[in-house]
Amino acid sequence: MNQFQYVRPTKPQAAIDAVAKDANARFIAGGTNLVDLMKRGVMTPQKLVDINRLDFRKIEREGNTLRIGALALNSTVANDRQVRERHPLLALALNAGASPQLRNMATVGGNMLQRTRCAYFYDITMPCNKRQPGSGCGALEGINRMHAIFGFSDKCIAVHPSDMSVALVALDATVQVSGPKGNRSIPFADFHRLPGDTPEKDTNLEPGELITAVDLPDSPFTKHVHYQKVRERASYAFALLSVAAALDIDNGTIRAARLAMGGVAHKPWRLTAAEQALVGKPATEATFQQAAAVAMQGAKAFKYNEYKLRLGPNAIVQALKTAAAV
Ligand SMILES: Cc1cc2nc3c(=O)[nH]c(=O)nc-3n(C[C@H](O)[C@H](O)[C@H](O)COP(=O)(O)OP(=O)(O)OC[C@H]3O[C@@H](n4cnc5c(N)ncnc54)[C@H](O)[C@@H]3O)c2cc1C
Structure with a gap:
């Protein structure tokens, strides 16, 4: 691991200044992703700004919103x-x-900003436009079974690995950030970005911006919900594909729906057209299959991830059936 400076500010502004004024500085929270990346030489910050002394741990209700601190x-x-x-x-x-051990260290802000698990990103001997812009994408013609089926570009086909973020995009969360230019709110759906020509940028955060909290508005989705995660072992594995499903059901009819997928795109993938296809319909398997077909429109596979085109609709139907039955 490279040598680096380490500071532990106690005020948010000092943390923001330390990162905004130094292109080689990075915030560190639980460290469960950043330290791994530093050990492998994937990220080489020269200064770590430890934010654990900041007062961002509270979970509290403000009006009809639950505010969850970034730490x-x-x-x-x-x-x-x-x-x-x-x-x-x-x-x-x-x-x-x-x-459980990782969840006891990992923070909300760090989870949202964890980097892709694409093997070509992690292997510094391989080309990767996300790690080293302009070097190429090893996954395009390589072993791409974990990779995207939506929203990719010819520069990057990696997926975002967070489970938590799939639920947050489905639940219309808002991200609160503080930066050199002040505070702002970012709808969760606009927080992560698609790769386009600049896959090195995972999000729409500006340099030096610090996540302070995530807000969740009250919703009717308190009962009929399910998170369906398909992975290679029963625990301690990233999603091949996942589905967050939430239904508001009245007398057998769907009043409102929220649906999102993980493991399919460079960002948590909200399925708004499929949600619309559910509203006003009976909560039956036939309805869920129609919505799954809508959800998969536009999906495109690579050599080794064609299975996701079949797994996707099956996982959506399973998630909706389980949510409806709860
Ligand atoms: C073996 C293993 C298995 C895992 N399995 C899963 C899994 O199945 N599903 C899943 O979702 N995750 C999984 N993870 C990832 C884990 O959830 C993340 O490593 C963790 O959530 C990152 O949080 P952290 O606080 O440790 O972030 P850190 O490593 O401290 O930081 C990550 C990034 O976020 C930035 N950052 C942190 N906080 C802030 C902030 N408040 N504002 C601005 N920037 C910030 C840092 O600069 C850094 O770039 C796994 C990790 C490991 C090691």
């Missing part, structure tokens, strides 16, 4: 009474991620 631990959020009662989909998605 709240994944395990704390998943076990929080208000989260479990008002946003059970988020608790399910968090508990599907990583392992």
